[in-house]
Structures are given as C-alpha cells and as structure tokens.
Amino acid sequence: MFLVRNAGKTLPLIGVIVLAVMLIAGIVAIMDSIPLSIRTTYGYSKAYLGVTPRGNNAMTPVLRTQIEQEAPVPLGPVMTCRASDCEVKSIVGPWRFVVLALSQEDMRTYLSRLGGGRVEGRWPSSGAPEAIVSEPVARNLGKRIGDTMLSPTDVNNFSPKPVKIVGIVHMQPWMALMPIEYHRKYHFPPIDLLIVMAKDIRDQDRLDRWAFERFKGQQARVFAYFELEKETDEMFRILYSILNVVIGMLVVVITLMMAMLMNIYQSQRIQEFGLLQALGYTRSILLKRVLAETALVVVGGWIIGLGVAFLALLIVRAVLMEPRAFMLDPGDFKAYSYTIPVPIAIFVAATFTVVQRFRRFDPVGVVERRLV
Amino acid sequence: MIQVDKASLVYNDHGRDVYACRSIDLEVKDGEFLGILGPSGSGKSSLLYLMCGLKTPHEGQVLYRGRVVQAMDEQERASLRLNRFGFVFQYPYLLGYLSALENVLVAQPSGHRRAEAVALLESLGLGDKLHRLPHELSGGEKQRVCIARALLGGREVIFADEPTANLDHRNGVAVVETLVASRGTGSLVMVTHDPTMLEKADRVVTIADGELVQ
Ligand SMILES: Nc1ncnc2c1ncn2[C@@H]1O[C@H](COP(=O)(O)OP(=O)(O)OP(=O)(O)O)[C@@H](O)[C@H]1O
Numbered sequence A: 001m002f003l004v005r006n007a008g009k010t011l012p013l014i015g016v017i018v019l020a021v022m023l024i025a026g027i028v029a030i031m032d033s034i035p036l037s038i039r040t041t042y043g044y045s046k047a048y049l050g051v052t053p054r055g056n057n058a059m060t061p062v063l064r065t066q067i068e069q070e071a072p073v074p075l076g077p078v079m080t081c082r083a084s085d086c087e088v089k090s091i092v093g094p095w096r097f098v099v100l101a102l103s104q105e106d107m108r109t110y111l112s113r114l115g116g117g118r119v120e121g122r123w124p125s126s127g128a129p130e131a132i133v134s135e136p137v138a139r140n141l142g143k144r145i146g147d148t149m150l151s152p153t154d155v156n157n158f159s160p161k162p163v164k165i166v167g168i169v170h171m172q173p174w175m176a177l178m179p180i181e182y183h184r185k186y187h188f189p190p191i192d193l194l195i196v197m198a199k200d201i202r203d204q205d206r207l208d209r210w211a212f213e214r215f216k217g218q219q220a221r222v223f224a225y226f227e228l229e230k231e232t233d234e235m236f237r238i239l240y241s242i243l244n245v246v247i248g249m250l251v252v253v254i255t256l257m258m259a260m261l262m263n264i265y266q267s268q269r270i271q272e273f274g275l276l277q278a279l280g281y282t283r284s285i286l287l288k289r290v291l292a293e294t295a296l297v298v299v300g301g302w303i304i305g306l307g308v309a310f311l312a313l314l315i316v317r318a319v320l321m322e323p324r325a326f327m328l329d330p331g332d333f334k335a336y337s338y339t340i341p342v343p344i345a346i347f348v349a350a351t352f353t354v355v356q357r358f359r360r361f362d363p364v365g366v367v368e369r370r371l372v
Numbered sequence B: 001m002i003q004v005d006k007a008s009l010v011y012n013d014h015g016r017d018v019y020a021c022r023s024i025d026l027e028v029k030d031g032e033f034l035g036i037l038g039p040s041g042s043g044k045s046s047l048l049y050l051m052c053g054l055k056t057p058h059e060g061q062v063l064y065r066g067r068v069v070q071a072m073d074e075q076e077r078a079s080l081r082l083n084r085f086g087f088v089f090q091y092p093y094l095l096g097y098l099s100a101l102e103n104v105l106v107a108q109p110s111g112h113r114r115a116e117a118v119a120l121l122e123s124l125g126l127g128d129k130l131h132r133l134p135h136e137l138s139g140g141e142k143q144r145v146c147i148a149r150a151l152l153g154g155r156e157v158i159f160a161d162e163p164t165a166n167l168d169h170r171n172g173v174a175v176v177e178t179l180v181a182s183r184g185t186g187s188l189v190m191v192t193h194d195p196t197m198l199e200k201a202d203r204v205v206t207i208a209d210g211e212l213v214q
C-alpha cells in the first residue's frame, strides 16, 4: 500500500537497483563475450587435431605414419594440407584466422566434418585463386561473393594473387578454405600440415590429448581444442579476478548509496511507525512490514533489472555485435549471477538501519511531534 | 478499571531528573467521563501516556483490571492499545497517503469494519469526505477523523489529549460533544487546560507541576 501510494519515493530506489543490476550484468556479459568469441571463432578445432612439423619439413610423412600406427582410437580421414591466414575482427582488435588449403575432395570432407551447410555460389576450382568461407567469416569481414579476400597488396591478408570469394557456406562454425594446388604453386613457406580426424568425433578429444603427450618435445607441434580452452582460461583468469574485485567494489558502493537512500526513506517511514505503534501495533509487526516492503523493492528492482539487462544485451547484440559476427550471449548465466549480491547486500544494509532505528525509538516522541 | 497507584514519571533533562508526574493516585471507573485539568507543562499528557501503557512509570504502578500494566509483555500492552483503548492525540496525526476512511481503518487492522468506520465518519459529519486525503481536510475535520479512529471497534476507554486545543471554541465544544456521545458505554478520559470544555464531565481532577491537587 505504502509503496503504491508513494511511487515517487519508491521508484527512484527501484531505479537505482535496476541500473546497478544492468551495469553489472552488462559488464560481465561483455567481458564474457571475449572468451566466447575465441571459442566460437576457433571452434573448428574441436573437429580435428592439427599437427605441424617443427624445424624440419620432411617430418610430415613421418608424423603421419606414427599417428596412423599408434593412434589410440580408430582414425577417420587424415589430410595433408597447407595453411595461410587472414585477419578477422573482434571487439578486442584483430585476430589471425587460418585459411586452409585443401584438395577438392578434402574440402568437401572438411565441410561435412564441421556439420555441413548450404553452399551459396560455388566451390573454388582446382588451382584457382579462389576461396570459400562460412557465413560468419563473410559477415565478419564484410565480404560477399566476388569480393577479394586475400591480395598481394594487403600485408595482413596476403596472397601472391588476388583471391576471390566464390562461395559462402551457411553454417555456424568459422571456416575459410582454398585449393591446395594454388597454395603449393604460389605460397611460402612450403610446409605440409596434417589434419587428423578421429573416426568417431566423440573420440577426438582423446586423440588430441594422446597426440599432445606423444609429440611433446619432438619435432612437431600439436593444435588441439583442449589446449585452446586451457590457454583461454589462463588468459582470462587474471582478468576475471580483477573483474571480481571491481564488481565487489561496485556492489559495496551501490549498497552504501542505497543504504543512505533507504535511511532517508525510512526517516519518513519512522513517523508513520511511531503513530502505528502508539495505536497498538507491535514493533515486530512493523518490522516485518518494513522488511517485507524492502524485500519487495529490492527483489522487484533486481528482477526488473535482470529483464532490462537482458533486453539491453539483446539490443547490443542485434545492433553492434551480429553485423560483425561478434559473439554476445544475452542469456549469460554468469553475468546474471554476478548481480545476486546486489539485492542481498542492499537488503542486509536496509535491515540493519531499520533495526538500529527501532531499537531506540519512543512512539510518544512521534505523536508529540518531537523529532525521532 | 484503570488504577494509577503512586505512579511517577521522570524525564532526564540533561542529567537532571525532572518529574513530569509525581506519585499520582487516580482511578478511572467504568463508563465515567473523567476530566483532567491543568496548565501547559503540568504533566497532563504524561499522565495519559502512563495510563494507556505508552510510558512506564519509574515509581509506583498502573493497573488495568487488577493487572500491572508494566508487567505485561510488549505484545499484550500493544493489544490493550489496539483493542481496548482509544487515543486522540494532542495533534491530529494522520497518515498522509491514506484517505480519511483508510486512516480510520488503520486502527483495526484485522477486522472487517468498513461499514462501521463509514457510519462513524458520517456521524461525525464527514460522510461526504471519506476519500479525501488528510491535506485536503481542515484542522477540525482531521481531528474528527482522529476521533473516529479512536472510537472504531468500540473501546473501553477513550483517552483524549487536548482534542480541542487547536480548534476555536465552537468547534471545540462540538468535538467534546461528539466524544461524549460516541463513546458508547466506554469511559472517557479527557485532558485540557480549558475548564469550559469539561462541563459535561462526571468528575474533574486538577494537575499542577506533575501532582494532583484536590
Ligand atoms: N521527553 C522529555 N524530556 C524532558 N522533559 C520532558 C519530556 N517530555 C515532557 N517533558 C517535561 O515534562 C513536563 C510535563 O510534560 P507534558 O507533556 O506531560 O505536559 P502537558 O501538561 O501535556 O503540557 P501541554 O499542555 O503543553 O501539552 C514538562 O515540564 C515537560 O517539559
């Protein structure tokens, strides 16, 4: 009743909580979008193990034989390929992205390994300076079919001849492929790499971990998804501990602010409680009432804040992130869980101030119009 | 029904003890209209607070139907004020965000007494102002809302602390008459510094400097 009749006093309180929740959820969700982008952009490596020779080109066939003979799980296709790279955009600046050079047949196998998708345009012709990319890559680069993707004049996206995009595959994973014959003829250095697929994709992780141990300290380098995960986690561990401190401080500041607001708000309330107490309401009933009201304001503000934050993130994603294929998860559970301390801290602070006031409180002072 | 037995109330005035009431003996009988007369600062309000349990005597005691009020727990004392006593404070104190009718209903949170509250306000001449907020009422109208609040539910004792202090004489007399007429079978204890307001009283006692004078 009080809350509704005094909307002018209640709404600012709710507003502050909404803003605080939005702020915290927003910061965490944006931060989270970076590792999410890494996992999405390089998610293709979940589908296979990459192995490159180290220091000695001639190692590739040796490695291939070793893997084929010793692999702990049944193997699927093992491809020899070449790789070049291009530059993709992220919210934290440019990232390198691999452009794999494969044979005609391997390109198709590769695509179906990543889940497949509808091909718009056509596949690159054997030996031609042409590329096929997945839709998120095209969106990220802002390119369409017919646009030049790599060129001799672009140091960040280099190829000795202009490479045109001739096909776009509609699929989630990020992928860029070109014909191996063209790469062999024009690109440097002439290093053959291996792409090793477990027969059953569920065995891929086991194969990856085995290869990582098997080739440790040898003339080979292993690229596997679990390593990517590990590096990403390590990279962000420090960032997240800083984030925790910042958000912790934010919660303290907001709580102090809210406690002061609540204090002013309750100074007005305490007059009412003096009268009600004089009329025969017990302290505990009044305390329960004010705590229920506080809980309503705090939890209500929090829930509205979650809703508003979700909407805001949806809008940010639609307007700023999607057009460049940046990742942002508006349903990021972690972002929302970071806001849980806000209502709790505010409720505790408010309860503390109310109880404090109720302890030394004489209703006669109120009905006699003396100050509380 | 209410017995004040050698009760004293002491205020601490910057380290010095001030007796607002000193060793007062007084009885309120069932159904009577008791007037308490005294100049400003004589301890009239303090005496009322002692009688209704809002203040605890430092010496002596107050008994309600033979039970010592200060020995009751907070719950019980609150329930006395909620269900058996009605209080009209010196200043008409209403909740600003509630209508006249809702302000009256505040006095009986558990009961369904809407009809009774409407009837009370009507009998007090506020039948057409039930939905006004306090700031839309005059001083005398507010005082009458307070009276309705004190009367709601039928009380055993109505305490009225200078209910006429802020009103002109004519309105003051009207308020007293309303109180006398609406209290039903309950007692009325009214405090004032104006003897003309106590013409209808069954009994009048005088208080000066915290002590009863005969
Ligand atoms: N909280 C307090 N602290 C100190 N002294 C107080 C306090 N309340 C009242 N007094 C003193 O106690 C005495 C009696 O006060 P009380 O309010 O009972 O007088 P009163 O007869 O009701 O006066 P009035 O007619 O002006 O309302 C006064 O001298 C007053 O100054």
Ligand SMILES: [Mg+2]
Pocket (backbone or CB within 6 Å): B044, B045, B046, B090, B161
């Ligand atoms: Mg007084």
